[in-house]
Amino acid sequence: MFWTEDEFIKNMRNALGWVKYSRQLNQEQMSAVLHTNGPLWVLAGPGSGKTELLIWKLFKLIFVDGVDPQTIFLTTFTEKAAKNMFNRIITYYNNLLKHGFDCIKNVDISSLKIGTLHSLCNSILVEYRYDNYHTKRLMDENESSYFFYKYVTMTKSGSQGPSDYFWEYFFEKRPYSKWQRVNYSKILLSRITEDLIDVEKLQNSDDIFMQELAEYYIQYKQSLNHRDRCDFPTVQQLFLKFLNEEEGEKFIQGDMERDLPPIKYVLVDEYQDTNPIQEEIYFRMTELISPSDCNITVVGDDDQAMYRFRGATVDSLIFFGERVKERFGKIPTKIQLKRNYRSHPAIIDWFNSYIANMPEMQIKGARAPGKERMISAKHFQENWNPIAIIEGSSLTDTAEKVAEFIQSIINFRDEKNEKIIDDPSQIVILSQSTRETSRNVGSFVESLRRRGVPVYNPRNRKIHETTEVKQLLGAYIEIIDKNNSELSENDHVLRISTRVKDFIQSCRREYQNLITSQGGIDKLLNYVSQSQLKIESAPPNKKFDATFHRIFLRLLNCPPFSEYLSDPVISPRYGIISAQIEAFNTVYSNYLVKSSTINSLKRNLLRDFYTVFCGQILNSGLNDVEDIDYPILPGRVQIVTYHQSKGLEFPIVILLGLTKQYRVGISYKLERMLSEYRKNPLQLESDELRAAQDMIRLYYVGQTRAKYCLIFADKELNKWKYSLGFDEKGEKRFSLNWLENNNIPVYR
C-alpha cells in the first residue's frame, strides 16, 4: 500500500496533467477503476477512453491495493496494442517518479504480464518447460502451411487421410489444388481446438464425416508432436492443459522456492474478440486464483466484434453476466463507458442511430443487454456538417471523385489562407481489403497517384510483385533451371499451375532486363553461370555444396543486390524474402542435397521451389513491414482495412466497399456444423443473420474511427444495404430516415 484512494487520484492527476493521452477520468471510468473485488464487466464504446481506464486500473491495483505487478495478467488482442499500452504505462510511471513520488521507485512496473494471450501462454509454457514445450518450435502461418504441405496426408491413401467427399461435406466443394487442401485443413483443424470441440463426441458421432474429422485431427496432432512443432491454437490448448495440472497450479498459486508470487488478477481487453478456448483459459485462471473473489475484469464492445473467422464469438461478452453467474454464482458489476472523446457530435449521432436501428441488431442477443447510446464528451467549436456521401457511376468513377475530393481538401485554403488539414496522412481510406486490384482499392490508388497525391499502403500484399524481388528470384531461377523446364507441357514431374508459371516467367524477364541494362554486375553473371555448370555436371549421388538458403545469400552478395541492401525500402523486402526462405527451409531443408537422377533433381529442386515456395507466396501474398513506432507515414494518404483500423482514430475517414453483400463464408458454416460437438454447446442464430450482423459491426468500426469528417463513397447508393441501411428496393430500412432528416449531402 502506497497511497489511499484519494491520494492516488490526486497524485495521478498531478503527475499526468500534461501527458499527451491523459485527461481526467469521468465518473464511469472512475467507478471501474475503484471497483475492488469481484467480476467486472466494462462495455466500452468507441473512443471512450478504454485504454486509459485499464492503465489507471493497473496503477490503482498496484499503488492502492498493494498488488505486486507480476501477479497481474493482462491480455490485449494484438501485439501492437500490448506494446502501446506498455509504453504508456512506462511513461505514466516515469511521470509519477518525476513528480517526486519516491515511495514507488522500487516497484518493478515492467514485471506486469502484458501481451496477447498467445505470447503470454507461450512464454509461461517455456518458463515452466511444460511437457518439454521449450523444445518445440512454434510455427507461424507460413511455416504451418509448409508443414501441412509436406507432412500431413490430405488425400485418401490407404486408410489414412480425408477423402474428396470429406472436403465436399465441410467446404461444399472439392479442393482443386494441394494448397487449397492446406488452407481448408488449417481452417478446419484450428476450429476444433479454438471452439473447444470435444473430440470424443466427434468420434462417437453417427456422422461418418465427423468421425473422419476426429481421425484427421488426431493424425495432425500426432504429426505435430512427432516433429516437435506447435501451432497458434495449440499453444492455448497446451496452456489450458497446463492449468489443469500440478505445474499450472504452481504457476497460479505461486512457488515459494523460486520466489514467484501467486497470480492475483485477470484483465482482458477486447473481450468481444475472445474465442471459446480463450474464455475457458480466463475462467479457469479466475477459478484457480479464487472462485470466491472472482477477480476477472473484461473490457470490450460487442458492437465492434470482428473476428468470427478466427473463432471469436461476441457471445462471450454479451453473455458474460450469465456465464459468470453460471460458473461462479456471482453477478458481475456492469459499467458502460458511454462518453465519446473522439468524434464530432453529428458523427456520434449517426453511428448511434446506425447500430441501434439496423433491424439485424435489434434481435435479442445481438447486443449487450441495456446498452445505451453514446454521448458526445469532447468540445467542438465549429458547427459544420461532418458527414457526406460520394456516389460514382462505377467503381473507377467513384475513385476519380474521391481522388478529386481528397486533392481539393489537401489544397484547400480558407479566407485566412489556412489549410483545413495539416498533412495528407490525416486522410484515411478504409476498405475491406488493401489489395490493389480493380475490385478493391486498385482504382483509388491509381486515381490518387495520377493526381500526384502520395499514398501509403504497406499491407497490399504484393512485395513479390516488385522489380527487386523478381530480379532476385529470377537470378535464382536462372541458376536452378537453365532450360526453362517450367514451360514443358508434358512433363509429369513438373506440374505447375499457370499462375505460378506466369510468376516464374515474369521473374525471368526482370532478371533478363537487369543483366542487359546494367553494367558492373560481372560478379553476379559469373556466379550464375558457374552455379549452372555445377548443377549440370553434378555427379549422381553426390551432395551439392548448396542449399536454397546458401544460393540466396550468395546472390545477395553480388551487385546490384548487395547495393540494394542499403536502400531503406528494398532492404526490408529482402529481409521478408529471407524470412520466407527460412520458414520454407525449416520444412524443406534437405531437398537440394541428394539428387541422383535428372528427374529427382527436378522433383526436389524445381518442383518444391516452384509449386511449394512460389505457390505459397502467390497464395498468401507478402506485406511490407511496418514500423511499429511510426505507423503513420507523413505526407501520404493512408489506406487501411476496417480490421486494421480497430483501436485507431483519424481526422478524416473515407469508407469504401459499401455495396458489399455479406458472404456466408465457410467460418459461419463450420461454426454451426460443429457447434453441437462443443464442450459447451450453444444456440446460434442463422448463418445469414450472423454474417449480416458481422458486416454491420465492421461498418460500425469504420464509422466510429472518424474525428471530424466521415465520407461514404461507392457506386449505386441504393444498394448500400448494410452500410447505410437501404433495402432491396432502395428504401431506407431505418425508421429514422436519419440521412434525410440531417440533410446529408450526396455528391454525384
Place this chain on the structure above:
DNA sequence: GGATGAGTTGTTTTT
C-alpha cells in the same frame, strides 16, 4: 436499362 463482350481476378481479416 439491359444485352454484349472484353478484360480481369483468384476473399478478407490475426495470433
Place this chain on the structure above:
DNA sequence: CAACTCATCC
C-alpha cells in the same frame, strides 16, 4: 474456369 466489372451499344 467461373465470377465479376465495366465500357459500349442499341
